[in-house]
Amino acid sequence: MESSAGSFPVPAGFASFDALANTFASIASQAGCVILAVYASDFTMRQKSDASPVCEADEAAELIILRLLQELLPEVPIIAEEAVAQGRVPDISNGVFLLVDPLDGTVEFAGRNGEFTVNIALIVQGVPVCGIVYSPLDGALYLGGEHARKAQLAAGAPFDPASSTAIHVRQPGTPLDVVMSRSHRCTRTEAWADAQGENRVVTRGSALKFGLLADGSADLYPRFTPTMEWDTAAGHAVLRAAGGSLLTPDDKPFVYGKISEGFRNGPFIARGGTST
Numbered sequence: 001m002e003s004s005a006g007s008f009p010v011p012a013g014f015a016s017f018d019a020l021a022n023t024f025a026s027i028a029s030q031a032g033c034v035i036l037a038v039y040a041s042d043f044t045m046r047q048k049s050d051a052s053p054v055c056e057a058d059e060a061a062e063l064i065i066l067r068l069l070q071e072l073l074p075e076v077p078i079i080a081e082e083a084v085a086q087g088r089v090p091d092i093s094n095g096v097f098l099l100v101d102p103l104d105g106t107v108e109f110a111g112r113n114g115e116f117t118v119n120i121a122l123i124v125q126g127v128p129v130c131g132i133v134y135s136p137l138d139g140a141l142y143l144g145g146e147h148a149r150k151a152q153l154a155a156g157a158p159f160d161p162a163s164s165t166a167i168h169v170r171q172p173g174t175p176l177d178v179v180m181s182r183s184h185r186c187t188r189t190e191a192w193a194d195a196q197g198e199n200r201v202v203t204r205g206s207a208l209k210f211g212l213l214a215d216g217s218a219d220l221y222p223r224f225t226p227t228m229e230w231d232t233a234a235g236h237a238v239l240r241a242a243g244g245s246l247l248t249p250d251d252k253p254f255v256y257g258k259i260s261e262g263f264r265n266g267p268f269i270a271r272g273g274t275s276t
Contacts, residue, residue: 002127002240002244002245002246005017005129005130005144005145005146005237005240005241008124008125008127008129009124011073011076011122016145016146017122017129017130017145017146018143018145018146018147018149018161019145020122020130020145021130021131021132021143021144021145022143022159022161023072023159024120024130024131024132024143025132025134025141025143025151025153025159026158026159027064027065027068027069027072027120028065028118028120028132028134028136028141029134029136029153029154029155029156029157029158029159030064030068030156031061031062031064031065031102031118031136032061032118032134032136032155032156033136033155033156034057034060034061034064035057035060035061035102035103035109035116035118035136035155036136036137036155038055038056038057038060039057039109039112039136039137043055043056043057044056045106045110048085049085050085052106053106053107053110054082054085054106055103055106055109055110057102057103057109058081058082058102058103058106059082059102061102061103061118062080062081062082062083062100062102065080065100065102065118065120066078066080066083066100069098069100069120073098076096076097076098076122077090077091077092077097077098078090078097078098078099078100079092079097079098079099079100079229079230079263080098080099080100080101080102080230081100081101081102081228081230082102084263089259092257092259095123095124095125095126095257096122096123096124096125097122097123097257098120098121098122098123099119099120099121099123099128099229099230099233099234099256100119100120100121100230101117101118101119101207101228101230101231101234102118103116103117103118104116104117104118104119104133104206104207104230104231105117105205105206105207105208107183107205108182108183108205108206113182113205114135114137114138115135115182115204115205115206115208116135116136116137116205116206117133117134117135117136117206117207117208118132118133118134118136119131119132119133119134119207119230119231119233119234119235120132120234121230121233121234121236121237122237123233123256123257126253126255126256126257127240127255127256128144128233128234128236128237128240128256129145129237130144130145130237131143131144131233131234131235131236131237131238132144132234132238133206133207133208133210133211133234133235133238134153135206135208136155139152139153139154139155140152140208140211141153141159141164142167142210142211142214142215142235142238143164143238143241144214144234144237144238144239144240144241144242145237145241146241147166147241148166148167148168148214148238148239148241148242148243149164149165149166149167150164150165150167150211150214150215151163151164151165167214167215167216167242168214168215168216168242168243169213169214169216169239169242169243169244169271169272169273170216170219170272170273171272171273171274172219172220172272172273172274173219174197174198175197175198175199175200176193176196176197176198176199176200176219176220177199177200177202177212177217177218177219177220178193178196178199178200178201178202178218178219178220178221178222179201179202179203179204179209179212179213179218179220179221180193180201180202180203180209180221180222181203181204181205181209181223181225182203182204182205183205184225184226185203185225186224186225188224189222189223189224189225192222192224192249192269193220193222196220199220202218207231207232207234207235209221209235209270210232210234210235210236210238210239210270211235211238213239213242213244213270213271213272214235214238214239214241214242214244214272215242216272218272219271219272219273220269220270220271220272221269221270221271222249222267222268222269222270223267223268223269223270224249224267226264226265227264227265227268228263228264228265229256229257229258229263229264229265230263231265232246232254232265232268233256235270236254236270239270239272242272243272243273244270244271244272244273245270245271245274246268246269246270246271247268247269247271248266248267248268248269249267249268249269254268
């Protein structure tokens with residue numbers, strides 16, 4: 001289990017990281033309206049310079065999220081996927097910044113399978129202390145601050161904290177339920193899972209995989225194919241709050257703010273509960 005969000009200072013104007021996550025949820029809901037409008041249209045996918053896919057939903061949603069986050073936390077720099085792709089990287093040397101993926105699971109979005117999310121997280125000294133993962137199509141919402149919660153939230157609706165329920169990781173059983181990427185599985189990931197013993201594989205796109213660990217629906221999420229910090233930070237925050245962990249394969253801390261590496265992540269193992 002990782003250290004709790006309560007070990008870090010809460011931004012001015014908020015009583016708790018839970019309260020901040022509530023506001024993140026309402027922001028994500030507004031972005032969800034734009035995402036769903038594009039999803040219902042005859043949109044076109046393009047490739048960025050790094051060969052990753054992008055469409056107008058990513059860009060329009062990011063504009064909304066950035067505007068609202070800048071109004072909410074004007075002193076906190078934002079590392080956002082599409083802005084970084086255009087070379088806009090603010091100074092994060094004080095260690096406090098926001099990570100935004102306006103449309104995580106663009107491949108799933110293009111495939112119209114519904115498994116895409118809006119991810120927003122606050123990082124303090126390399127640790128994701130607050131975050132939300134929001135699925136606009138089915139309204140699934142996961143929140144992490146001092147506590148982990150889940151809720152249903154229609155796109156465009158304000159978030160009511162009273163609608164949420166507490167979630168927590170489970171202790172692993174046999175067989176282990178192992179979550180893997182729907183679009184980015186590899187033989188190394190499968191070999192690692194098999195080495196853990198009897199298991200069942202569940203596939204999901206986007207940061208929804210973290211939600212399955214956090215709410216006790218699965219046990220492990222190994223990842224050996226590339227991800228970026230904005231892909232994982234929000235889900236990591238939810239998982240930490242639910243009592244789980246995300247570490248490197250050799251059990252070292254998984255940190256954020258890797259500017260020299262272009263915000264690229266290395267391999268990781270996300271866990272729900274641990275065997276006793």
